[in-house]
Amino acid sequence: MVKITIKRFDGIKSYFESYNVPENITVLEALDYINKKFGANILFRYSCRNGQCGSCALTINGEPKLACETKVEEGMIIEPLKGFNVVKDLVVDREQYYKKLTSIKNHLIKEKFPEDLERIPQDVVEKNKDLRGCIDCLSCLSLCPSRDVSEYPGATFMRQLARFAFDIRDEEDRERIAFFENIYNCTTCAKCVEVCPKEIDIVHRAIEQLRHLAFSKGYRLDSHLKVRENVLKYNRSVVEEKLPLLKQVSDFYPAEDEKLKVAFFTGCLVDFRLQDVGKEAIKVLNAHGISVVIPKTQVCCGSPFFRTGQRDVAEKLKEKNLKIFNNLDVDYVITICAGCGSTLKNDYKERNFEVRDITEVLTEVGLLNYKPIKMRITYHDPCHLKRGQGIWKEPREILKSIPELEFVDMEARCCGAGGGVRSGKPEIANLIGKRRAKMIYDLKVDAVITVCPFCEYHIRDCLDKFRVETGDVKKSVDVMNIVSLLSKVI
Numbered sequence: 001m002v003k004i005t006i007k008r009f010d011g012i013k014s015y016f017e018s019y020n021v022p023e024n025i026t027v028l029e030a031l032d033y034i035n036k037k038f039g040a041n042i043l044f045r046y047s048c049r050n051g052q053c054g055s056c057a058l059t060i061n062g063e064p065k066l067a068c069e070t071k072v073e074e075g076m077i078i079e080p081l082k083g084f085n086v087v088k089d090l091v092v093d094r095e096q097y098y099k100k101l102t103s104i105k106n107h108l109i110k111e112k113f114p115e116d117l118e119r120i121p122q123d124v125v126e127k128n129k130d131l132r133g134c135i136d137c138l139s140c141l142s143l144c145p146s147r148d149v150s151e152y153p154g155a156t157f158m159r160q161l162a163r164f165a166f167d168i169r170d171e172e173d174r175e176r177i178a179f180f181e182n183i184y185n186c187t188t189c190a191k192c193v194e195v196c197p198k199e200i201d202i203v204h205r206a207i208e209q210l211r212h213l214a215f216s217k218g219y220r221l222d223s224h225l226k227v228r229e230n231v232l233k234y235n236r237s238v239v240e241e242k243l244p245l246l247k248q249v250s251d252f253y254p255a256e257d258e259k260l261k262v263a264f265f266t267g268c269l270v271d272f273r274l275q276d277v278g279k280e281a282i283k284v285l286n287a288h289g290i291s292v293v294i295p296k297t298q299v300c301c302g303s304p305f306f307r308t309g310q311r312d313v314a315e316k317l318k319e320k321n322l323k324i325f326n327n328l329d330v331d332y333v334i335t336i337c338a339g340c341g342s343t344l345k346n347d348y349k350e351r352n353f354e355v356r357d358i359t360e361v362l363t364e365v366g367l368l369n370y371k372p373i374k375m376r377i378t379y380h381d382p383c384h385l386k387r388g389q390g391i392w393k394e395p396r397e398i399l400k401s402i403p404e405l406e407f408v409d410m411e412a413r414c415c416g417a418g419g420g421v422r423s424g425k426p427e428i429a430n431l432i433g434k435r436r437a438k439m440i441y442d443l444k445v446d447a448v449i450t451v452c453p454f455c456e457y458h459i460r461d462c463l464d465k466f467r468v469e470t471g472d473v474k475k476s477v478d479v480m481n482i483v484s485l486l487s488k489v490i
Helices: 026-040 095-103 122-131 147-150 155-165 174-180 190-196 202-216 220-232 266-272 275-287 303-307 311-324 336-344 358-365 383-389 393-400 425-443 453-470 484-488
Strands: 004-009 014-021 057-060 063-066 076-079 084-089 260-265 290-293 332-335 355-357 375-379 406-407 446-452 478-481
Touching: 004 026, 004 084, 014 026, 014 393, 014 478, 026 478, 057 375, 063 190, 095 155, 095 383, 122 202, 122 275, 147 425, 155 174, 174 303, 190 202, 190 383, 202 275, 202 303, 220 303, 220 311, 260 275, 260 311, 266 275, 266 453, 275 358, 275 478, 275 484, 303 311, 311 393, 332 336, 336 355, 336 383, 336 453, 355 358, 358 393, 375 393, 393 406, 425 453, 446 453, 446 484, 453 478, 478 484
Parallel strands: 004 076, 260 290, 260 332, 332 355, 375 406, 375 446, 446 478
Antiparallel strands: 004 014, 057 063, 057 076
């Protein structure tokens, strides 16, 4: 037997109850067992019991999962789906979802239907195939950071709009609907993809593609056009404020007893704003026996433009970088920016080089006997590192290897900066960031470590604003890239 705990709601108050249930059964079977064995009369939804209807989605150990597919575990906590009003026990009110579906014209719109069968090209069918696989479980809505703080309906609505936008039979302006339903509020954090039981890549297959169509039709944000101006002028998404890193460093930094040779993809912020972080990365790599090649003509990876639908600019930047990095004799191209790394890995389909985050490379060659440092720190998982690249163990392995460093882990949560939200919808980015700032301050740490300059900037701003707004936080918290910490202990 295993012990599980269930959150109940009687219409007035919430409370928890624990039960012992048999091992190797699903949560849905366990709920049935509890009601029959103990007469608990717990209310919950289900229909098909086979992972096809989506009605049994619950919050299980903090994450949305299908009760019919999830096996019980010792200490498991079962709650209603987050982000919805609870009717009773584990049943949430889905009425708002259905009303919203109706409001976005959730049906094919065509002025005149053909009399005979209409043949749809196979490539169009394939393009829409996975977008049609949604089972309405609402998992993607339950933990969406933007839906939580704004009038953003959530991923599955954008998936549905994209499904019709890509359908050659549909004649409605789906891009206009998406724009006024705040498609640019999405941070592209991909939490929706992570929790989707059907593994629908809503971010890349729906939201980014729909943004591309919207942008091409003039449904865009003025602030995104400013970023576009920057890259067309400087080949960087930000304005040059001081001498760029690429003008300060040499082409090659050899390591003694070389284990690997890598090319350093700096990214915009490290080149134009965080030059010291770039220099620290070179120092850290050399100390671990890794030689560093630095191509001086590299440009923005294109991430801000892939994410905001400006594919014309993104493709041109990609083409420039491919000409440079495809011809280098190196083991890997490495990044110290989660957004750059995710873009190079996932959007550069034509590359013939391997991309690695710096934490992957360091753990591969072997960590050093670092000097002790007395600090209490936590780690922020960049969305484009944890979900975009599947990297979360390596940074923790590095941090835990530093003597006398007190590491306090923290739940992975979007900081609000990605997907063009910091530049396009700063008020939304700040609301999401404020919640992240509170989580960090509650841990009473000296510093928060990350592997993303964009997260670094945004979290630092949000921590400062949180201190001013609350007035009760006396101690400031430093924010730094993991290479900045390592440079202190090698």
